[in-house]
Amino acid sequence: KAGVTQTPRYLIKTRGQQVTLSCSPISGHRSVSWYQQTPGQGLQFLFEYFSETQRNKGNFPGRFSGRQFSNSRSEMNVSTLELGDSALYLCASSPRWSGQGSGNTIYFGEGSWLTVV
C-alpha cells in the first residue's frame, strides 16, 4: 500500500510569488491535514480537509489556503510568499477526520521543502 505522497519534494521560490504543493493520501483515506515545520518550532497545524470540506483551520494568515478534490488528493497554496514561509510542509492522511473518534492515527508524507529567497 503506497504511503502519503507529496510533490514537489524541494522547491525554491522568490518573495512575492505563489506556490502550490500537492498531497496524495493513502488509498482509502479521506482526511488530509497540512502542517508547517520551521526551525525551532514544532509542527504547526495549517488545516484539515475531509470529503472536500475544510474541517479545521490553524492560526495562519489568509495567504495560506487549501482544497481537497473528490479523489481525496489535496493541494495547499501560499500566495505572496515571504521569507518566513521557508519551511518543511508536511501532509498527513487518515481514514477519518479528527472529529470521528479519538484513536485516529494519522500518517505523514515526507514533506515538501520550500525555500523562499
Place this chain on the structure above:
Amino acid sequence: ILNVEQSPQSLHVQEGDSTNFTCSFPSSNFYALHWYRWETAKSPEALFVMTLNGDEKKKGRISATLNTKEGYSYLYIKGSQPEDSATYLCASINQAGTALIFGKGTTLSVSS
C-alpha cells in the same frame, strides 16, 4: 490554546542505556495523546495513540504511559540502539473535531 511541552529538548545516551522522555499537556477536556518518531530525511512514524487514563502501550523496546488527570505522558526506550536515534514527538487533541497540537520534540542520539 492547547500547549504541549516536551522535555528534555535533546538527549544523548550510550547504546544499551534505557531512557525516558516527558510530554505534558493541559488535562482539561483531554481527548487523545499521540507519539511519533521522526528520523532524519523520513516522514514521522506513528508509535502510539493513547486515550485512557492509566493507559500503557508497548511496541518492541518502546513503551508509553498516560496520566490524563495530571496531564503527562512518558515514553520509555529500553536498551537504546543507534537506530533509535530520532526526534520523538508527542501531540495532544483536547476535544473531538479539533486538530492535533504538537510539542517541539525530544531529539535522541544513541552512540554505539
